[in-house]
Amino acid sequence: MNRRNTPAKEAVLKLLSGSKKALSQDAIEKQLDIAINRATIYRVLNRFCEDGLVHKIVAEDGKQYFAICKKCENEEEVKPHFHFRCVRCDTIECLQITVEYTTPKGYSVSSANCILTGTCSNCV
Numbered sequence: 354m355n356r357r358n359t360p361a362k363e364a365v366l367k368l369l370s371g372s373k374k375a376l377s378q379d380a381i382e383k384q385l386d387i388a389i390n391r392a393t394i395y396r397v398l399n400r401f402c403e404d405g406l407v408h409k410i411v412a413e414d415g416k417q418y419f420a421i422c423k424k425c426e427n428e429e430e431v432k433p434h435f436h437f438r439c440v441r442c443d444t445i446e447c448l449q450i451t452v453e454y455t456t457p458k459g460y461s462v463s464s465a466n467c468i469l470t471g472t473c474s475n476c477v
Contacts, residue, residue, distance in 0.1 A: 356400065361389045365397045366406070375410050375418035375436065375445040410436050410445055411466050422447040433465035439473035446473075 356362075364387050369376065376384070378394055385394075398419050401407035410418040422434065433452040438445045445468070452467050 356404070360387060361393050362397050362400075364389065365394060366401070369401075369407060369419060369421050372420070373446065375420035375447070377416055377418050381419070410468065412438055412445065412468060413470065418445045420445075420447055433462075433467060435467045435469055437473065438468055438470045439476055440470060441472055441476035444473065 364385050365381060368381060368384055378391065378398065381398075382389070382391060382394055389397075398407065398409075401419070402409050407419050407421055410420065412418065433454075435448040435450045435452060436445050437448050448469070452465055454462075454465075456462060
């Protein structure tokens with residue numbers, strides 16, 4: 354769907370494109386170089402998810418993170434893959450591990466949320 358380009362969309366997309374890790378709404382709000390209210394940031398992030406530009410990762414505590422997966426940039430849709438959440442620095446990053454699964458007959462998967470939790474290589 355064609356959507357109107359706005360300074361808010363451009364700023365959020367630029368920030369996510371330049372990040373190697375998934376960012377929470379709070380982190381995005383703090384790092385933006387223009388003032389955008391919280392509701393607008395959430396609206397932009399949710400539209401990016403709907404349009405397949407960004408994917409959402411929900412951590413085990415319910416906090417939402419958003420990322421442009423470098424692995425998925427050339428794909429038409431984001432393939433389910435694992436994420437790693439560091440318990441020390443609280444970062445989440447996409448891993449280059451594809452999730453393989455089968456479902457019972459009659460089941461249809463619309464999304465997958467796969468998070469490994471531990472200590473990242475920077476915090477060991």
